[in-house]
Amino acid sequence: TQLLEQSPQFLSIQEGENLTVYCNSSSVFSSLQWYRQEPGEGPVLLVTVVTGGEVKKLKRLTFQFGDARKDSSLHITAAQPGDTGLYLCAGGTGGTSYGKLTFGQGTILTVHP
Amino acid sequence: DADVTQTPRNRITKTGKRIMLECSQTKGHDRMYWYRQDPGLGLRLIYYSFDVKDINKGEISDGYSVSRQAQAKFSLSLESAIPNQTALYFCATSDPASGSLYNEQFFGPGTRLTVL
Numbered sequence: 001t002q003l004l005e006q007s008p009q010f011l012s013i014q015e016g017e018n019l020t021v022y023c024n025s026s027s028v029f030s031s032l033q034w035y036r037q038e039p040g041e042g043p044v045l046l047v048t049v050v051t052g053g054e055v056k057k058l059k060r061l062t063f064q065f066g067d068a069r070k071d072s073s074l075h076i077t078a079a080q081p082g083d084t085g086l087y088l089c090a091g092g093t094g095g096t097s098y099g100k101l102t103f104g105q106g107t108i109l110t111v112h113p
Numbered sequence: 114d115a116d117v118t119q120t121p122r123n124r125i126t127k128t129g130k131r132i133m134l135e136c137s138q139t140k141g142h143d144r145m146y147w148y149r150q151d152p153g154l155g156l157r158l159i160y161y162s163f164d165v166k167d168i169n170k171g172e173i174s175d176g177y178s179v180s181r182q183a184q185a186k187f188s189l190s191l192e193s194a195i196p197n198q199t200a201l202y203f204c205a206t207s208d209p210a211s212g213s214l215y216n217e218q219f220f221g222p223g224t225r226l227t228v229l
Contacts (some may be wrong), residue, residue, distance in 0.1 A: 041222055092215050103148075103157075105155040106155050
């Protein structure tokens with residue numbers, strides 16, 4: 001069974017601070033996706049990374065895929081209250097798990113004004 | 114209009130009752146999924162379907178069943194609801210042929226189910 005461990009589970013910070021969320025596994029993934037979920041809504045895709053060592057930037061958010069494709073991180077610079085939400089990482093693989101995603105437990109981020 | 118819709122959005126029911134949650138999509142995607150979300154556990158896959166004639170169990174299918182009535186409709190049933198099935202339920206779609214090359218998923222707004 002493939003597992004994705006996210007840390008921290010909870011993060012409460014002040015506006016303007018930087019933060020990093022980690023997503024780790026002992027398994028190799030062919031792709032790693034990050035989603036953001038707001039209360040009362042479903043998760044929304046932020047980014048997909050597929051190459052070991054890949055870095056993608058989305059405004060103040062920076063996503064990195066580990067060289068061995070077993071881990072990923074999400075870094076937010078100068079967090080704003082609008083960044084508040086649940087962040088989920090999800091890994092995709094081939095073989096018998098083709099077409100399915102394995103989700104991490106999620107990180108609840110609260111950014112205080 | 115939302116691409117993936119779920120009904121009902123909220124449901125309170127009693128132990129032993131049969132419940133059906135419905136999902137419809139206008140994205141034209143072939144693949145549809147049902148997940149449940151519990152605090153601290155992320156999203157866990159219940160069932161998934163790659164087309165109308167294809168139904169597969171996920172990691173937590175016990176106590177649940179599904180029906181793929183059409184490409185656009187995928188229903189989840191709880192034959193005899195129990196309190197530990199209280200959770201948020203999400204439907205999702207994907208389709209590599211339509212651009213979600215790595216099975217990126219598009220979620221509905223969720224159904225909050227409470228079993229008393």
